[in-house]
Amino acid sequence: MGTAREEMRRVKVLLFVFNLSFWLAGLAVIAFGLWLRFGGVMAEFASDKKPPEYFFIGLYVLVGAGALMTMVGFFGCCGAARESQFLLGAFFACLLVIFAAEVTAGVFAFIGKKVAIQEVQKIYEDIYDEYMKNPGKVNRTIYHYHLALQCCGKDNTEQQMGLPCPENIQMPKNCLVEIQNVLDANLHLVGIVGIAIAGITVSKSMLSFSLSVFESSPPSLINSFVLQLLVRFLSVSCEMAFQENAACNIGSM
Template sequence: MGFGGRMDGCGQCIKYSMFIANFIIFVGGAIMFGLGIWTVVDKNFMNELLGTNLFAGATYVLIVTSALVCMVSFFGCIGAAKEVKCMLLTYFIVMFLIFVTMLIGGILGVVFREKVEQTMRQEMHSSLKLYGNRRAVTQAWDQTQTRLKCCGIDGWRDWNGLVPESCCQVTYGGQRKPCIEAPSPLTLYANGCSVVTTNFVKEHAAIIGGTGIALAALIIFGMIFSCSLFKMIE
């Protein structure tokens, strides 16, 4: 049944507010889903150097959670439009569980940001010795050095004279300057990969974390509107 008496105006206001909030939540969930896919497809080249699976694991959780947010927000819009109490109650429960999951994910993200530099340096020191012997490690180093324009852990001297071609600077013509036989600061990337990669991961985590916080805030509004609407429906 619908709203009655003097509650009509207030009820309709909450109804449309919930509809708008869920539309924004749907858009936010879609953005987070896109960020998650982008991370998996475009940013997985450094997984071998991270020293932890927390970053990859958090990304997959992000994809699943954001997809679920899109689905639930869509049903929330239907529940508000049709004034179905069962759908509103289900919406509230699922959104609450998603909110808790995102809160835990945010805490893990903070922990990851604090430990990433130490674990990455340790993994880099270990993997540096495996360069050329293990394909996954070799590709991770080459792609990281090429894409982030860095060389070694703290600099090119970490390679002890056996500098990979991926450390060489690229000229405007698209060719790499000769630097393998006679490496020098003029032909090699100047920055070490430890600081560059750490900053890269932290900045990327901050983008995802900021989007997650904004989406969590919207979810709170969605839950408030659904609870209010649930109580007003006769």
């Protein structure tokens, strides 16, 4: 019994460390999501009347999950320290919500990738056509796109046609290609982050479950069962992230 309790103390310490890292990861997820939403190129896309809907839905879910992660991480530390069945049970339920949110963010990011790229490319083409008809009306808008993407027009001849291009560009790039590259990279990051955090969430759920039922079940059985599940979920999560990364890299070739 003493050995089992020592093992459960180790689980308790591990859960406490997980919660601290989870709290920090929540802050990082919030910062990452807000940066993608309001920073650089995506700020220009978002300012349009028709932003890439699937991409931003995934980001909103990601930021919301990050905020919940910071709160749950704090209460999870308290529950682990006090070994409160109520706090750990509530913590386990919240982790399931976070898991669903992160998976949703990853799914929206990967499934909506093609649609988001097509929508943003159409936005640029509409602005480009409007500029050709009335240069003074959208001159600033199209320049912001060119500056953010470091591109100019839809082929390599626009710089000689008076199109507003960044001054430091020596060889103009195709903006439609750059839009695809930027969105593909950003959506790839959102999906990988969602899958990785979902894997961590499942691991934390197993640890909190083991502590919450420790008093009412044989400790050795719980410890063995939980550790087996923990290793299995971590390996599956890593494998999913690796496969998704490989698939995206192959698709971008």
